[in-house]
Amino acid sequence: MSPESPLVELRGVGARVGSTAILRDIDFVVQPGEAVGLFGANGSGKTTLLRIIATLMRPSAGSGHVLGADLDGADRFDVRPRIGLIGHIPGLYPELTLGENLEFAARIAGIPKTRAGEALSAVGLADAGDRRSDACSHGMQRRAEFAREMMREPDLLLLDEPHTALDKDAIDLVGHLVESIASAGGAVVVVSHDAERVRSIVSRTAKLVSGAFR
Amino acid sequence: MSGFWDQALAVAGRDIHRERRAGEVVWITIPFGAIALLLVPLAVGTDIPLLRRIGPGLFWVVVMLFGVLISVRRTSAETPAQRDVLTLLGVDAGAVFTGRVLSTTAMLLAFEVVIGVVAVLLYDIRLDGWQWLLVLVPLAALGLGLLGSIAGAITTSLEASAALVPLLVAPLAVPLLLAATEGMDVVQTGGSILPWILLMVVVDLALAIAGVLTARPLQETQ
Numbered sequence: 001m002s003p004e005s006p007l008v009e010l011r012g013v014g015a016r017v018g019s020t021a022i023l024r025d026i027d028f029v030v031q032p033g034e035a036v037g038l039f040g041a042n043g044s045g046k047t048t049l050l051r052i053i054a055t056l057m058r059p060s061a062g063s064g065h066v067l068g069a070d071l072d073g074a075d076r077f078d079v080r081p082r083i084g085l086i087g088h089i090p091g092l093y094p095e096l097t098l099g100e101n102l103e104f105a106a107r108i109a110g111i112p113k114t115r116a117g118e119a120l121s122a123v124g125l126a127d128a129g130d131r132r133s134d135a136c137s138h139g140m141q142r143r144a145e146f147a148r149e150m151m152r153e154p155d156l157l158l159l160d161e162p163h164t165a166l167d168k169d170a171i172d173l174v175g176h177l178v179e180s181i182a183s184a185g186g187a188v189v190v191v192s193h194d195a196e197r198v199r200s201i202v203s204r205t206a207k208l209v210s211g212a213f214r
Numbered sequence: 215m216s217g218f219w220d221q222a223l224a225v226a227g228r229d230i231h232r233e234r235r236a237g238e239v240v241w242i243t244i245p246f247g248a249i250a251l252l253l254v255p256l257a258v259g260t261d262i263p264l265l266r267r268i269g270p271g272l273f274w275v276v277v278m279l280f281g282v283l284i285s286v287r288r289t290s291a292e293t294p295a296q297r298d299v300l301t302l303l304g305v306d307a308g309a310v311f312t313g314r315v316l317s318t319t320a321m322l323l324a325f326e327v328v329i330g331v332v333a334v335l336l337y338d339i340r341l342d343g344w345q346w347l348l349v350l351v352p353l354a355a356l357g358l359g360l361l362g363s364i365a366g367a368i369t370t371s372l373e374a375s376a377a378l379v380p381l382l383v384a385p386l387a388v389p390l391l392l393a394a395t396e397g398m399d400v401v402q403t404g405g406s407i408l409p410w411i412l413l414m415v416v417v418d419l420a421l422a423i424a425g426v427l428t429a430r431p432l433q434e435t436q
Contacts (some may be wrong), residue, residue: 006355024315037340039255045287051298053303054298056298056302080301080302080303080304081302081303083302085298085299085302086304087295087298089293089295090295091293091295091298091299091300092296093228093232093296095231095232095235095236096228096231096232096235100231105303107216107220107221107224108216108221108224108225108300108303108304108305109216109303110216110220130383132235148299150403152303189433
């Protein structure tokens with residue numbers, strides 16, 4: 001993949017669940033340094049599109065490349081560590097502390113353990129590292145997920161409704177994270193139905209209506 | 215990126231950590247297993263020779279049935295969001311399977327030891343040839359751990375209910391149950407235990423190979 005190649009390139013992508021078409025004929029390109037906002041009502045296919053870009057779901061039609069890897073090829077496994085995802089439901093383990101959650105992620109990803117503490121400090125959770133995740137507010141859990149992705153430094157960051165349950169400081173944090181990844185030559189895709197808030201942190205937007213771009 | 219075994223040990227450590235905090239094996243499964251062993255003497259009365267004769271078999275039946283529950287619990291303990299995060303961390307699907315088997319086997323071993331002590335006390339089981347238990351008990355735990363982890367991955371990939379796991383595991387656990395009960399029997403009656411140990415080793419080995427080979431395809435269909 002050359003430095004100028006798009007980080008995400010989807011051509012005619014479709015997705016079905018059973019007989020229901022979730023996405024239809026999606027063309028979507030994201031260049032290095034871009035932050036793109038995807039808007040749409042509930043059920044418009046935003047999350048499905050995000051999962052396809054994350055290589056977590058294979059399209060039922062069309063083709064695509066993410067970070068140079070074919071969405072249908074075996075090389076998609078190799079690029080996964082370069083993709084960050086913060087979904088609208090936290091992916092933390094409730095019985096583990098915030099610190100343990102990040103240390104586990106660090107160990108799997110081969111990142112030094114000390115980076116977990118640094119990342120928690122960077123999102124304002126330095127004093128909450130020993131607190132169990134299920135004893136933390138939804139907003140704190142989301143901050144911990146931002147910390148995890150800051151620690152991982154992905155080339156492509158995918159955010160699903162990132163502003164949910166966040167206070168003002170944490171909302172600023174989303175902006176900083178998006179900016180730092182885009183300015184480093186990576187890319188960010190932000191999915192939301194809150195167009196007003198997302199417009200301030202992205203370079204362009206697109207709108208999904210019933211599984212197709214409008 | 216971490217190596218295979220580092221990832222597997224991290225997954226096993228995470229599961230054991232979660233279980234230590236949740237305490238479901240210690241506070242739910244072990245007491246229920248002990249109660250199951252207690253109910254039989256209440257039902258058949260204080261016929262000591264009879265209890266002594268059926269004790270080892272009942273121990274293994276309880277281990278198999280409640281062991282399935284432990285495997286089921288491990289299966290349903292992970293949410294789709296947690297699986298997505300783990301996948302994007304670049305974890306090897308085989309390492310996740312291996313880690314899950316290690317943690318489930320460790321929990322099953324703890325279960326077997328406690329239930330074994332309860333069985334000896336309640337059924338006055340003779341401990342002739344007890345040293346063979348050091349082989350049979352870990353092999354049974356490993357087999358159940360492997361079975362539960364494979365069944366769990368299948369039900370997750372099919373988006374089926376975890377209630378399907380016992381239906382998948384119970385019939386496949388029959389060779390393990392047979393080898394464990396017959397193995398203990400021949401130790402006490404005089405005979406060679408080696409064929410039964412060999413059966414357990416072959417079953418465990420076949421399950422381990424099947425589990426590692428199917429780990430990635432099953433992960434990708436989740």
